[in-house]
Amino acid sequence: MQTDTFEINRISDKPVIEFKGVSKTYATGTHAIEDVNIRINRGEFVFVVGSSGAGKSTFMKLIMREEKANTGTVMVNGFNLTKMTRNQIPMLRRTMGIVFQDFRLIPTMNVFDNVAFAMRVVGASDKEIRLKVPKALSKVGLGDKAHSMPMQLSGGEQQRVGLARALVNSPDLIIADEPTGNVDPNMSYDIVSLLTEINKRGTTILMVTHDHNLVRDFQHRVIMLDSGRIVADNAAGGAE
Amino acid sequence: MKTRSVKYLIKEGISNTWVNRLMSLASIGVLVACMVVIGLAILISENVTMALGRLEQQNVVMVYMKDYNWALYGDTEREEETSSEETPADTSSDTVSGATTSADDTTSTETPVDDGSDENGIKETDYVIHNEKEAKDLCDKIAALENVQDVEYISSDAGLEAAKETMLQGQAEYFTFLDDEFGNPISAAAKVTMVNMDKFEETLLQIEQLDGVDTIQSNSDLADKINAIKSGLTVAGIAIMAILIVISLVIVSNTIRVTMYNRKLEISIMKAVGATDAFIRIPFIVEGMLIGVVSALISEGLLYFCYRVATEAISTTLGTGDIIAFGDVAWQLLAIFVAVGIFSGALGSFIMIGKYLRKEGSEFAAI
Numbered sequence: 108m109q110t111d112t113f114e115i116n117r118i119s120d121k122p123v124i125e126f127k128g129v130s131k132t133y134a135t136g137t138h139a140i141e142d143v144n145i146r147i148n149r150g151e152f153v154f155v156v157g158s159s160g161a162g163k164s165t166f167m168k169l170i171m172r173e174e175k176a177n178t179g180t181v182m183v184n185g186f187n188l189t190k191m192t193r194n195q196i197p198m199l200r201r202t203m204g205i206v207f208q209d210f211r212l213i214p215t216m217n218v219f220d221n222v223a224f225a226m227r228v229v230g231a232s233d234k235e236i237r238l239k240v241p242k243a244l245s246k247v248g249l250g251d252k253a254h255s256m257p258m259q260l261s262g263g264e265q266q267r268v269g270l271a272r273a274l275v276n277s278p279d280l281i282i283a284d285e286p287t288g289n290v291d292p293n294m295s296y297d298i299v300s301l302l303t304e305i306n307k308r309g310t311t312i313l314m315v316t317h318d319h320n321l322v323r324d325f326q327h328r329v330i331m332l333d334s335g336r337i338v339a340d341n342a343a344g345g346a347e
Numbered sequence: 348m349k350t351r352s353v354k355y356l357i358k359e360g361i362s363n364t365w366v367n368r369l370m371s372l373a374s375i376g377v378l379v380a381c382m383v384v385i386g387l388a389i390l391i392s393e394n395v396t397m398a399l400g401r402l403e404q405q406n407v408v409m410v411y412m413k414d415y416n417w418a419l420y421g422d423t424e425r426e427e428e429t430s431s432e433e434t435p436a437d438t439s440s441d442t443v444s445g446a447t448t449s450a451d452d453t454t455s456t457e458t459p460v461d462d463g464s465d466e467n468g469i470k471e472t473d474y475v476i477h478n479e480k481e482a483k484d485l486c487d488k489i490a491a492l493e494n495v496q497d498v499e500y501i502s503s504d505a506g507l508e509a510a511k512e513t514m515l516q517g518q519a520e521y522f523t524f525l526d527d528e529f530g531n532p533i534s535a536a537a538k539v540t541m542v543n544m545d546k547f548e549e550t551l552l553q554i555e556q557l558d559g560v561d562t563i564q565s566n567s568d569l570a571d572k573i574n575a576i577k578s579g580l581t582v583a584g585i586a587i588m589a590i591l592i593v594i595s596l597v598i599v600s601n602t603i604r605v606t607m608y609n610r611k612l613e614i615s616i617m618k619a620v621g622a623t624d625a626f627i628r629i630p631f632i633v634e635g636m637l638i639g640v641v642s643a644l645i646s647e648g649l650l651y652f653c654y655r656v657a658t659e660a661i662s663t664t665l666g667t668g669d670i671i672a673f674g675d676v677a678w679q680l681l682a683i684f685v686a687v688g689i690f691s692g693a694l695g696s697f698i699m700i701g702k703y704l705r706k707e708g709s710e711f712a713a714i
Contacts, residue, residue: 171619194623201621211616215366224613228622230349276620 129179157332204273263294360633382646599695635696639688
């Protein structure tokens with residue numbers, strides 16, 4: 108997939124994520140991230156790759172402020188995460204949408220309510236919910252499945268519901284943790300295509316994946332982690 | 348937090364209680380048991396307190412006054428002075444008591460002596476209470492003391508009659524003889540009932556210090572026993588309440604913990620999309636409080652039924668109707684039950700979910 112002129116113009120110099128000399132060592136003594144310096148600008152689509160134990164999960168947790176860096180500075184959506192108090196974390200999370208590998212849909216709620224749930228948490232009114240949820244479902248191609256239960260959907264469809272939930276609050280940044288890990292290869296392409304569409308509308312996407320075919324076929328920036336360090340960062344597109 | 352969010356969360360809490368109805372029911376069962384025991388302790392305590400109150404009312408003290416009769420019969424200091432003034436020959440000639448001797452002497456002379464003393468050798472300065480008005484004034488002074496509930500004036504004549512009624516025939520005749528020959532041997536008195544037996548000794552001291560008070564007859568043993576029972580009841584009541592509240596807290600906490608693990612998925616999504624801790628907590632607190640309130644209502648009903656059966660049985664077998672009516676303490680009990688229920692429900696949930704949110708509920712890790 109070619110990077111078009113629109114995409115180049117859309118990417119601004121303003122960083123959405125910025126790591127400066129970031130290290131994270133767990134209480135067990137494991138050095139998960141070591142001296143990472145990185146800058147991801149608004150509107151970028153970034154694949155994060157690496158083998159198990161490379162530090163991908165810690166990298167994402169630091170961005171979500173589920174973990175706090177031992178040294179260095181982490182800036183996300185204008186928040187300084189190293190100085191952030193526990194009470195401020197929800198405000199940071201409201202600026203991002205998260206897509207999980209295991210979908211995390213509430214089995215007792217239908218598709219509409221699963222998406223609406225993310226809006227209720229931030230105090231949206233019923234009117235807003237009635238307006239925005241169908242739009243989000245239409246974006247992911249599930250406009251006609253609003254009343255279906257998660258168990259009635261395929262893996263790919265369930266992940267689309269997860270994507271609609273991540274989108275519904277119009278976040279600046281979407282973090283996808285191996286969103287194609289539990290879906291078949293054809294569906295994987297659909298999911299990443301959808302994310303690319305969303306990215307084209309200006310949302311920054313950070314996606315963790317093990318699937319090298321996807322990385323090769325969707326030519327976006329690739330950050331490769333190994334033993335807690337960034338060993339490759341190909342902003343031009345394509346894995347090294 | 349917005350009103351619509353609060354409404355939504357309360358609805359969620361109520362719905363969760365229903366979804367986890369088996370666990371909720373188990374918690375309600377244990378909470379009801381705890382509350383019924385608390386209620387029984389309160390009802391027993393109330394009944395014992397009422398019985399003690401009746402005992403307290405019976406525990407009156409008699410305050411005898413320094414009136415003419417006291418000077419005639421009871422003033423030992425004056426008797427000693429009179430005896431020492433007598434000649435050795437006089438003393439040896441009589442074998443009766445000093446008081447009788449002096450009275451005997453004065454009645455035999457029949458004329459007042461020059462030093463202002465009357466036919467019994469008693470001067471006005473020898474006693475403090477000279478007439479009924481002064482006696483009633485002393486009663487008023489006693490009545491004005493803080494812990495005094497009631498004071499009844501008992502004149503020496505009324506006192507003598509009352510004393511005779513309680514005596515054996517020979518003793519009563521002796522008192523009649525004394526009264527006829529020398530005058531009434533019983534002093535005027537004040538019959539005092541106290542408000543609070545805890546201040547019994549303190550009040551006695553205050554009465555003793557009043558001018559005109561001779562001796563006080565009291566049953567301090569009974570007062571001590573009443574106070575000991577009351578203290579014991581209070582300590583036992585507090586201990587039972589404390590233990591049962593802790594049990595209630597543990598029970599509700601465990602229910603909430605199970606609910607929390609059942610809703611682990613929802614909590615992780617909530618945290619991921621930016622829910623505040625308060626937003627996550629409220630449904631659990633509502634659930635805990637609801638369990639508490641439902642338990643309180645069931646406990647009240649159950650206790651009413653049990654108490655009615657028990658009081659009917661006691662009335663029939665013991666023939667006493669001297670038991671507190673449930674209606675007299677119904678609101679008090681309900682208030683305590685609801686307070687215990689809400690407190691243990693809210694606090695148990697608050698502690699448990701707080702612990703969970705701090706240590707677990709990971710947003711990103713697989714659950």
